[in-house]
Amino acid sequence: AQSVTQPDIHITVSEGASLELRCNYSYGATPYLFWYVQSPGQGLQLLLKYFSGDTLVQGIKGFEAEFKRSQSSFNLRKPSVHWSDAAEYFCAVAGYNFNKFYFGSGTKLNVKP
């Protein structure tokens, strides 16, 4: 069965510190992987996506993610967090025709000044 696990419900980091949000997926075929960000009361904004090719993908707002097939992981990273990054982050997986996205339960990021 397809599923996405985000093991960390809440993470708090200091402004300027590095960040890594974990994502593990279970998908029977070649996965298409995404990270979305959601501010309170808002919709979802795409940060980055992995379809194929280079396993390190760059996204908006200085985020990057690395696809590791052997670990079924797609962790999100940022070298230096800004206070405006405080939000909830969702990892998602989809099949080749994108007819259904499976989302993780999210990781809420808090940034300390």
Next chain:
Amino acid sequence: ETGVTQSPTHLIKTRGQQVTLRCSSQSGHNTVSWYQQALGQGPQFIFQYYREEENGRGNFPPRFSGLQFPNYSSELNVNALELDDSALYLCASSIREMNTEAFFGQGTRLTVV
């Protein structure tokens, strides 16, 4: 901001009533998906419409139904509302043939009392 718009933004209904939520897809997008996001959860796939036909459905009962119109806008209808239907309902549009990512609207917050 994306070109996906949802209406209304907030709605309060009584248990047992019926509700219709609306979504205008981004220009040129022919595929609309609907998701339910309960408080503290990731979005759950309800169904998808492609060229006015249902193209995949998640684990939701038949009282959740939808429509897609020739201009690719869409409606989500929920009959016999239950308290557990209280959630943020998200609409996402995409172009199926181009395997693009989904662009999400801001959502409709439904409260059932």
